[in-house]
Amino acid sequence: MTELSTYVRACALSDLPDEGVIGVDVSGTPVAIVRAEGEVFALLDVCSHEEVALSEGEVYDHTIECWLHGSCFDLRTGDPTGLPATRPVPTFPVKIEGDDVLVSLGTGMSGREDQ
Numbered sequence: 001m002t003e004l005s006t007y008v009r010a011c012a013l014s015d016l017p018d019e020g021v022i023g024v025d026v027s028g029t030p031v032a033i034v035r036a037e038g039e040v041f042a043l044l045d046v047c048s049h050e051e052v053a054l055s056e057g058e059v060y061d062h063t064i065e066c067w068l069h070g071s072c073f074d075l076r077t078g079d080p081t082g083l084p085a086t087r088p089v090p091t092f093p094v095k096i097e098g099d100d101v102l103v104s105l106g107t108g109m110s111g112r113e114d115q
């Protein structure tokens with residue numbers, strides 16, 4: 001019942017391009033930090049189809065598009081909006097404090113033992 005809500009600094013808000021993405025390492029986990037329509041989102045920087053970085057892709061309409069085969073993932077849920085990916089990408093809660101973008105890895109990813 002313990003809520004893991006430890007927020008870790010991921011990047012500076014000013015590092016994020018408008019309607020864009022950067023890939024960062026948060027405590028050893030690759031995370032894509034996305035700014036879209038005035039909001040900031042964080043999701044695992046690994047496509048659920050094959051192991052490529054989503055942060056290399058394009059951001060539009062609250063989605064990020066995988067550059068390799070073109071699946072788009074909803075930034076709010078991590079759900080793919082089109083094939084070939086069928087599984088969601090984990091998303092992480094984000095907090096903004098001043099110019100700091102903080103991400104909590106405590107939810108969304110709890111290891112890979114269930115795969």
Ligand code: FES
Pocket residue numbers: 047048049050051052066067068069070071083084085
């Ligand atoms: S690797 Fe991302 S859609 Fe195929």
